[in-house]
Amino acid sequence: MAARGVLVALGAVVLLAGAAYALTSPTRLEPEAIAAEGSGDAVRGERLFHAGGCASCHAPAEGQGDGPVALAGGPPLVTKFGTFHAPNISPDPQAGIGAWSLADFANAMQRGVGPNGEPLYPAFPYTSYARMTPGDVADLHAYLLTLPASDVVAPAHELSFPFNIRRGVGLWQRVFLDPKPVVALPADAPELVKRGQYLVEGPGHCGECHTPRSLGGLGGLDDARWLAGGPAPEGDGNIPNITPGGAVADWSQSDLVNYFETGFTPDFDSVGGSMVAVQNNLARLPPEDREAIAAYLKAIPAVASAGEGN
Known part of the structure; x- marks a missing residue:
């Protein structure tokens, strides 16, 4: 009977662990929700780049001017959760996103999932970008790949416990990541x-x-x-x-x-x-x-x- 009780307890632990793993796993976009690889238009993407203010977080403050900038990572964002460092999103294939597919980029932008399946911290505002159209995401991706490459590796985030447990972000996403519009406009809105x-x-x-x-x-x-x-x-x-x-x-x-x-x-x-x-x-x-x-x-x-x- 004692052995049976141990087995039941172990089974319960396994079930709980499996449930926790499932609940904290980020959810990727369905393939049909991603534009075709290579379909983005860089000219249209520049408009989205400015609408999103990408350079404000991802470019060094001293490196911003009128010309193209290398998005090697910007000033640290100091919050009550810790200090976040925006990553390199230049076309460099190692330090930046040059080796990312459009699907990798779309999942990061709209589901907060990195290329290796890791949940991304919501200091990156993917809860808003989740409302973008697939075509606009593809256009932005195309534009970013035209910018200067940088091999600078951004520093790691400096977060205290429990915020340094990245796995928990997957559970946060289940609560707060919702691509529906916030304001219910009337059907006849201009x-x-x-x-x-x-x-x-x-x-x-x-x-x-x-x-x-x-x-x-x-x-x-x-x-x-x-x-x-x-x-x-x-x-x-x-x-x-x-x-x-x-x-x-x-x-x-x-x-x-x-x-x-x-x-x-x-x-x-x-x-x-x-x-x-x-x-x-x-x-x-x-x-x-x-x-x-x-x-x-x-x-x-x-x-x-x-x-x-x-």
Whole structure:
């Protein structure tokens, strides 16, 4: 009887271990959700590169200028979970993504899964990129491969326990990775607003900074307070509420468009802080994209500011 009890206990342990393994395993895209290898257009991809602000995280601050930059990894991101270092995403085949297939890239972008099956930390905003179309992902991939290669290997993340257990990120993804739109727009919403939703909720990943986090500090976005502002990810100051109930409530749609293009507010103040890099990227977009983003921000529900100072 004792031996039988031991076997039952061992069986239970095996079952629990199997369940834990399954729950923490990241989920890859279905093959039909990935564009054909080599189908991306680098010219279109440059537009997405600026919409996503890729250089802001993946290029050294001193290396950014008007010309192409080597995306060898940018400044460290210091958070309460630890310090994250953006990886090299240049075309170098060893240090960067030069040896990645489009499927590798798409799974990293939209499912947070590395080429070797490892879950990626959500400091990389794949929860937003999950809303991108396969064609846009392919275009961005094609553009990145045209940029200068760098053999610089980015430093490893510096995370404390238990956040250094990468396997746990797979469970986090099951809770927070949802490719559905955040805002339920009416079916007859103008196409300009729908385009703005795609840019803001997808490649632009605006909610990653402008939306407060939920569920006991686990790092997921509180979609019920979408774009309502909150503490800065680095823990210094607040990110403003950009819904019609926040800091830009009195701004017109044209005020927003002008701010995106020039960096000047309606009262002639100028952009500052981490928004400087964002505005520089917005200024590189076609005028119709800036119009679309502004139209969406004026169309979404007004939400009260999530914290003081927003």
